[in-house]
Amino acid sequence: MTEIDNVLAEMGQAVEQGRAGDRVGARVALEALWARVGDDGDALHRCSIAHFCADLQDAVADELAWDQRALAAVSDLSDERAQRFHDSLQVRGFLPSLHLNLADAYRRNGEPGPAREHVAQAVQHLDALPDDEYGAQLRAAVGRVSDALDAGSLALLQPS
Structure with missing residues (x-):
């Protein structure tokens, strides 16, 4: 090894x-x-x-x-x-998850501006995700983070 x-x-x-x-x-x-x-x-x-x-x-x-x-x-x-x-693996396929995590952390840290920027970056790269359970989970999570931002929530989101 x-x-x-x-x-x-x-x-x-x-x-x-x-x-x-x-x-x-x-x-x-x-x-x-x-x-x-x-x-x-x-x-x-x-x-x-x-x-x-x-x-x-x-x-x-x-x-x-x-x-x-x-x-x-x-x-x-x-x-x-x-x-x-x-x-x-392709690097572009990493980007939705990495930007989503940043968006959610910025949101929970009370920084909606950077959070929205990273949601937009995650959305921009969603097409790099496979059409499988993982891709569906990430797409849904982007929607949940976006909704939480719109609601002004700082709460930890529960995975679905």
Whole structure:
């Protein structure tokens, strides 16, 4: 197994740890992995670690910072690199989720302007999503975040 595979495997284990209810342990594991990969490490690693680490934060400001790291890292990611992980991946397909997460974090942080900008960016890239359950979930989530923005809600949205 290569180092690249090891990082992605460790990240997957941490994500599963968080899904099993150990949010603190998962967050600590992902933050340690981030420190090991470094701010200039492999873009797929940085984007993925930051994306999942954002979901494990207790404070919206911390979640927002991790979401910003994920979006910054994707700008360094190439389709070729993503496809070394899975041949169906394209960088453009990452953008709806990354912008959606930023929109929701900005919304919950009381910053509707940037939230609306990121909703618009997510909508712009929705066509990059597959016509499957994942794509449908993201499309629906964009609608829920947009509706919450229109309502002025700062509340955490429940997944559907």
